[in-house]
Amino acid sequence: xxxxxxxxxxxxxxxxxxxxxxxxxxxxxxxxxxxxxxxxxxxxxxxxxxxxxxxxxxxxxxxxxxxxxxxxxxxxxxxxxxxxxxxxxxxxxxxxxxxxxxxxxxxxxxxxxxxxxxxxxxxxxxxxxxxxxxxxxxxxxxxxxxxxxxxxxxxxxxxxxxxxxxxxxxxxxxxxxxxxxxxxxxxxxxxxxxxxxxxxxxxxxxxxxxxxxxxxxxxxxxxxxxxxxxxxxxxxxxxxxxxxxxxxxxxxxxxxxxxxxxxxxxxxxxxxxxxxxxxxxxxxxxxxxxxxxxxxxxxxxxxxxxxxxxxxxxxxxxxxxxxxxxxxxxxxxxxxxxxxxxxxxxxxxxxxxxxxxxxxxxxxxxxxxxxxxxxxxxxxxxxxxxxxxxxxxxxxxxxxxxxxxxxxxxxxxxxxxxxxxxxxxxxxxxxxxxxxxxxxxxxxxxxxxxxxxxxxxxxxxxxxxx
Amino acid sequence: xxxxxxxxxxxxxxxxxxxxxxxxxxxxxxxxxxxxxxxxxxxxxxxxxxxxxxxxxxxxxxxxxxxxxxxxxxxxxxxxxxxxxxxxxxxxxxxxxxxxxxxxxxxxxxxxxxxxxxxxxxxxxxxxxxxxxxxxxxxxxxxxxxxxxxxxxxxxxxxxxxxxxxxxxxxxxxxxxxxxxxxxxxxxxxxxxxxxxxxxxxxxxxxxxxxxxxxxxxxxxxxxxxxxxxxxxxxxxxxxxxxxxxxxxxxxxxxxxxxxxxxxxxxxxxxxxxxxxxxxxxxxxxxxxxxxxxxxxxxxxxxxxxxxxxxxxxxxxxxxxxxxxxxxxxxxxxxxxxxxxxxxxxxxxxxxxxxxxxxxxxxxxxxxxxxxxxxxxxxxxxxxxxxxxxxxxxxxxxxxxxxxxxxxxxxxxxxxxxxxxxxxxxxxxxxxxxxxxxxxxxxxxxxxxxxxxxxxxxxxxxxxxx
Numbered sequence: 001x002x003x004x005x006x007x008x009x010x011x012x013x014x015x016x017x018x019x020x021x022x023x024x025x026x027x028x029x030x031x032x033x034x035x036x037x038x039x040x041x042x043x044x045x046x047x048x049x050x051x052x053x054x055x056x057x058x059x060x061x062x063x064x065x066x067x068x069x070x071x072x073x074x075x076x077x078x079x080x081x082x083x084x085x086x087x088x089x090x091x092x093x094x095x096x097x098x099x100x101x102x103x104x105x106x107x108x109x110x111x112x113x114x115x116x117x118x119x120x121x122x123x124x125x126x127x128x129x130x131x132x133x134x135x136x137x138x139x140x141x142x143x144x145x146x147x148x149x150x151x152x153x154x155x156x157x158x159x160x161x162x163x164x165x166x167x168x169x170x171x172x173x174x175x176x177x178x179x180x181x182x183x184x185x186x187x188x189x190x191x192x193x194x195x196x197x198x199x200x201x202x203x204x205x206x207x208x209x210x211x212x213x214x215x216x217x218x219x220x221x222x223x224x225x226x227x228x229x230x231x232x233x234x235x236x237x238x239x240x241x242x243x244x245x246x247x248x249x250x251x252x253x254x255x256x257x258x259x260x261x262x263x264x265x266x267x268x269x270x271x272x273x274x275x276x277x278x279x280x281x282x283x284x285x286x287x288x289x290x291x292x293x294x295x296x297x298x299x300x301x302x303x304x305x306x307x308x309x310x311x312x313x314x315x316x317x318x319x320x321x322x323x324x325x326x327x328x329x330x331x332x333x334x335x336x337x338x339x340x341x342x343x344x345x346x347x348x349x350x351x352x353x354x355x356x357x358x359x360x361x362x363x364x365x366x367x368x369x370x371x372x373x374x375x376x377x378x379x380x381x382x383x384x385x386x387x388x389x390x391x392x393x394x395x396x397x398x399x400x401x402x403x404x405x406x407x408x409x410x411x412x413x414x415x416x417x418x419x420x421x422x423x424x425x426x427x428x429x430x431x432x433x434x435x436x437x438x439x440x441x442x443x444x445x446x447x448x449x450x451x452x453x454x455x456x457x458x459x460x461x462x463x464x465x466x
Numbered sequence: 467x468x469x470x471x472x473x474x475x476x477x478x479x480x481x482x483x484x485x486x487x488x489x490x491x492x493x494x495x496x497x498x499x500x501x502x503x504x505x506x507x508x509x510x511x512x513x514x515x516x517x518x519x520x521x522x523x524x525x526x527x528x529x530x531x532x533x534x535x536x537x538x539x540x541x542x543x544x545x546x547x548x549x550x551x552x553x554x555x556x557x558x559x560x561x562x563x564x565x566x567x568x569x570x571x572x573x574x575x576x577x578x579x580x581x582x583x584x585x586x587x588x589x590x591x592x593x594x595x596x597x598x599x600x601x602x603x604x605x606x607x608x609x610x611x612x613x614x615x616x617x618x619x620x621x622x623x624x625x626x627x628x629x630x631x632x633x634x635x636x637x638x639x640x641x642x643x644x645x646x647x648x649x650x651x652x653x654x655x656x657x658x659x660x661x662x663x664x665x666x667x668x669x670x671x672x673x674x675x676x677x678x679x680x681x682x683x684x685x686x687x688x689x690x691x692x693x694x695x696x697x698x699x700x701x702x703x704x705x706x707x708x709x710x711x712x713x714x715x716x717x718x719x720x721x722x723x724x725x726x727x728x729x730x731x732x733x734x735x736x737x738x739x740x741x742x743x744x745x746x747x748x749x750x751x752x753x754x755x756x757x758x759x760x761x762x763x764x765x766x767x768x769x770x771x772x773x774x775x776x777x778x779x780x781x782x783x784x785x786x787x788x789x790x791x792x793x794x795x796x797x798x799x800x801x802x803x804x805x806x807x808x809x810x811x812x813x814x815x816x817x818x819x820x821x822x823x824x825x826x827x828x829x830x831x832x833x834x835x836x837x838x839x840x841x842x843x844x845x846x847x848x849x850x851x852x853x854x855x856x857x858x859x860x861x862x863x864x865x866x867x868x869x870x871x872x873x874x875x876x877x878x879x880x881x882x883x884x885x886x887x888x889x890x891x892x893x894x895x896x897x898x899x900x901x902x903x904x905x906x907x908x909x910x911x912x913x914x915x916x917x918x919x920x921x922x923x924x925x926x927x928x929x930x931x932x
Contacts, residue, residue, distance in 0.1 A: 035786035097788060103684055163786060204689060208787050217751035218569055221901040223670060223873025226802055227772030228763045229752040233706070234775050240700055241707030285683035285793075286695040288827015297694045306693030309700050310790050311781035316798060320501035320629060321674050321835055322563060323800050323874075324776050324901055327751075332782060334789050336692055361754015369787055407689025408789075435687040435790055 006393055008143035009454045013135060013447055020135045020450070021118070021443070023053065025111040027093075027127055028120040034070045034094035034163040043070040043159050046093045050130075050157060051075070057134045058141075059155075065175070067167035070094060070159030074178070077137070077153045085465050086152040087457070088181035090414060091130035091188050092161035095122035096435045103437035116443050123441040124432035129187040130157055132427070132446055136453025143454065150461035154181060158410070161188070164208065165410040166370035172417045182465050183383040184414045185456070187449070189405045189426035192273060194442065197395045198403045199387050200424035202376035204305070205337035206408035207346045207368065211239070211354060212330050214363040219315070219324040226325055230361040233314035236329040239357055243307045243333075247293035250307045250335075254349045258340035262295075262303050269402055270298050283430040302404035306336040336408065343371030373412035375422055376404075386459040387423050387452075394451035407434070425452060472859055474609035475920045479601060479913055486601045486916070487584070487909070489519065491577040493559075493593055494586040500536045500560035500629040509536040509625050512559045516596075516623060517541070523600045524607075525621075531641070533633035536560060536625030540644070543603070543619045551931050552618040553923070554647035556880060557596035557654050558627035561588035562901045569903035582909050589907040590898035595653040596623055598893070598912055602919025609920065616927035620647060624876070627654070630674065631876040632836035638883045648931050649849040650880045651922070653915070655871045655892035658739060660908065663861045664869045665853050666890035670771070671803035671840035672874035673812045677705070677820060678796050680829045685781070685790040692791055696827040699780035702795040705823055709773045709799075713759035716773045716801075720815045724806035728761075728769050735868055736764050749896040768870035772802040802872065809837030839878030841888055842870075852925040853889050853918075860917035873900070891918060 032046035033039040047064045054062040054075040061076040073093065098108035098121035106112040111120035118128070137149055144150070156179060158168055172179060192198040215232035216225075245251050275298060281287065291300035300306075314329025316322035335346055347368050358364050377384055379402065388400045411422045427449035433439045498512035499505040513530045520528040520541040527542040539559065564574035564587035572578040577586035584594070603615055610616070622645060624634055638645060658664040681698035682691075711717050741764055747753065757766040766772075780795025782788035801812055813834050824830050843850055845868065854866045877888045893915035899905045 035788065037785070097784070206689070206789065208789065210787070215752065218899075218902050220751055221873060222772075222774045222776060222800055223672070223767075223802060223871070224896060224900065225750045225752065225767060226774045226800075226872065227770060228755055228757040228766040229747075229750055230754055230756040231775060233778045234710075237703035237706030237775065237778060240703030244700075281695075284691045284695055285686055286681065286691065286827060287829070288696055288825065289694055290696040290825060290827060291694040300694040301689075301691060304693060306688075308688045308692045308789075308791060309697060309703065309781065310688060310788055311783050311792065312699045312703060312795070313779045313783040315775065315777035317777050317779040317796060318563070319503070321676070321798060321800070322501070322776055322901070323672065323674065323774075325774060326777065329778070330783060332787060334688055334692075334787070336689060359754065359756060361752060361756060363753070405689070406692065407687060430690060433684075434690065435788070436684050438684075 009139045009451055012139040012142040013450050016135055016138070017447065024128060024131045027131065028111045028122050029109055031109045032094045032159070033097050034160050035097055043094055047071040047073050047159055050093050053134065054155065057138060065171065067171050069167045072156060072158040072171060075155040077149055079150060079152045080148045084151050084461055085182040086154065086180065087460055088154040088156060088179055088184045088414070089133055090156055090184055090186045090411060092126045092158045093130065094159045094162050096162050105438055117440040118443055119438060119440045121439055123439055124428040125434040125439065126161070126188045128441040128446055129426055129428060129449060132449035133187065133453050135450045139450065139454035140457050144458060150458040153457065154179065161409060164206065164370040165372060168410045169413045169417065172413055176417055179418060181418060181420050183460065184411065184418065184420050184422045186409060186411045186422055186424045187426055188409050189424045190428035190430065190432065191426060192401065192403055193429055194445065196274060196401060197391055197398050198401045199384065199391060200403050200405045200426060201379060202339065203374065203405040203411055204408050205341065205343060205372050205374035205412065206334060207337060207343045207371040208334035209350060209366060209368045210330065210332050212328065212365045213358070214328050215361065216325060216327050219327045222323040222325050229325060230359050231325050232329040232362055233326045235358060235362050236312060236314055236331050239331060239354065240309050240312065242357060248291055250305065252349050252353045254345065255305065257345065258342065259338055260340055262299060266303070267299065270302065273298065273401060301406035303338060305338050305341060308334050310334050336406065337374045339374045339376040341374060343373060347371070372408045372410055373416065375412035375415050377421055377423060381421050382463045383421060383423050383460060383465045386456060386463045387425055390455035390459050391452045393455050394448045425456070475605045475917055478605040478608040479916050482601055482604070483913065490594060490597045493597065494577045494588055495575055497575045498560045498625070499563050500626045501563055509560055513537040513539050513625055516559050519600060520621065523604060531637065533637050535633045538622060538624040538637060541621040543615055545616060545618045546614045550617050550927055551648040552620065552646065553926055554620040554622060554645055554650045554880070555599055556622055556650055556652045556877060558592045558624045559596065560625045560628050561591070562628050571904055583906040584909055585904060585906040587905055589905055590894040591900040591905065592627070592654045594907040594912055595892055595894060595915060598915035599653065599919050601916045603923070605916065605920035606923050610924060616924040619923065620645065627875060630672070630835040631838060634876045635879045635883065638879055642883055645884060647884060647886050649926065650877065650884065650886050650888045652875060652877045652888055652890045653892055654875050655890045656894035656896065656898065657892060658867065658869055659895055660911065662740060662867060663857055663864050664867045665850065665857060666869050666871045666892060667845060668805065668842035669840065669871040669877055670874050671807065671809060671838050671878060672800060673803060673809045673834065673837040674800035675816060675832060675834045676796065676798050678794065678831045679824070680794050681827065682791060682793050685793050688789040688791050695791060696825050697791050698795040698828055699792045701824060701828050702778060702780055702797050705797060705820065706775050706778065708823060714757055716771065718815050718819045720811065721771065723811065724808065725804055726806055728765060732769070733765065736768065739764065739867060767872035769804060771804050771807060774800050776800050802874065803840045805840045805842040807840060809839060813837070838874045838876055839882065841878035841881050843887055843889060847887050848929045849887060849889050849926060849931045852922060852929045853891055856921035856925050857918045859921050860914045891922070
């Protein structure tokens, strides 16, 4: 399929390894937390830094694209070959909130190498996985002797993924012409494990909301008034408790509408993976499994939708006690969605469900964030086979298996707006701790990502994806 | 019953009004918050200040009593008459937490007079109501020409009431001899309203607990793991939601054991009060009623037990969203108890109920605070009639009606350990905002308290309570 000598790619990567890690560390030092207004300027700095780095890599075009929120970065490197297909790489340069006191052993924004791992917020999600494409394309050129990539290469690296990508769809729609591609490669997922390289075929979608519940105008004495007025913290708790039935199925009417049954073939592919519940629980830092009756753990996180409480708060949470009926309570809920579900319909259903359950005497505000659609790639798509082949070469001929991703990304917007299939190239492993304290990336895997990217463009150019 | 000329009492009080308010303000400036360790020294200063003030009032004995927690103040002023009964006044010098950002219009520890009201944390609960006894006993002496009170007067003013009085029962047991009395007067309650003076005949008890729930060892990604592991915030919410059935009755087995039915006579006394739901809701700063089916609002807060969530917290509560399964959650629950219920039995029942409901994979710690027993005084007790008469004189001959108190105090410990009936003399009104921002006391009512106290000792000496 490809004439690129694998050894030439490896040699080039080895020569540029140290400089690549230095550059990545510099980027990781920028705390580009899109959810926190005080980091607005840092997110902008992160975009500028990336655009400059892409120009240095050789991209003739590297622009910072403003949005009503945080900026994205767009870069383009034409192949020069009129027959070459066009590929758009997607990732994001913003990161989750992180603070030392959350349990980090090191400063989350001071990248630290320990035992073959690089610890930093964003190391795996997603700066590390965006950045492997810079050295990847250079290795591709060096090994093939080309002066431009074998495909028309485009990158779109957004700045609001960790905030639900509120402006992403508009951005893609407004720039659909410049973003047009024959395939999208999303580098914002992971693989099964260090030993079992995999390609992801789909992501869950996401809808999230915040519910603020207001009872008494101020905290009131639970002795004088308790037992006779509605308590907003109780109402919040009843909403959460009412989300699931005894089988841990979501009770919101219409929630499961449109989801095709999980077929035997798909269940068999999932069952083929070397799943070890104890190891999975260790990665999940959890001490038991609990989920929808009738589905395995992997099916629950990959192929079934959820309703989850991400945060709940109300009343006195300080030391000691305070005998009050709280004035207010807040709930942060999120819903992971699978192919067939429509985020807009979910929002309508949740709205109605909440409205029917908040009692008289409690006022509430329900706010939905921007939603992300689920997506799923056909297993027989030629571009997917290119990803599998390139990855296998990087992993010394290993068999590549298939996973799905329980997390969410705006990949489905690219699929919907651009009308292109979406493929996933990710080298992160579950223990990398996305969104958690002590996020890290395995440095050796990071370079497998570089190597896969170095093989991919020529393989895709040869595949019939245009 | 008494020869004290009411006008002499009023004249004396009028002459000392300004100095009394100055002194009270000085005491209110001491932030004696017993629940917050950083105020430990302030609670001690508050005790020292009160002991000094009581010596200045004329008490020959005024001591600070250490406890394993915050200190109490004991004072004693013998009558000199071998036939005089002994009366013990109970109150507390510690206060609830308060911070400007909770919604106070003034500094909670800088007493402020506005339109006949004195705003400060502790103005009504309970420093104001403790302090009226100092001018009260002076007025009693001045008006009767006595050099010592008509009763052997004792005061026990504790420093941990707002923290559940964890050391109070031990303190009373250890000093039962010095505290021995024929009646206890509790000045830590209130009355119906400015226009409807009332005497309280009982208080609810209190048991409270904190439940910490631990799931994943750290916050984990809700996409990667959500839907397959137990979420401690969901478990916390399910516990809260499970506390009540559809009739808002507490579901914990055995919770209602031992409670005698509320009789028709008692219900009639309660129904006799000029209850205005809209006004009550306004005082409660609430926008609806909700409580145990089959009982009126007053019955719910005075004569029925409750289970209330005072605080709930878990996961992300900051701005924006964070798609995690939280690592932990916390619940602060309290149970108001009525006569017939045993706090120890409630603790056992709650322990078992929680144990049966926390799923595998979630670890928890359940900690009970010190409990307070409920108490109830017989309506025909002669000392209760003395309180009613003294109050009627202070309120210009008004009819005194009966209430109960929904709140809790360690009065029942005094009743249990000392074997004495407990009476209540309180002049606070529901709008005083106990435990809430902008707590205040009505200054005119504060002086009605002084006046009632000034009449009470001679009336009690004449009543057959010894």
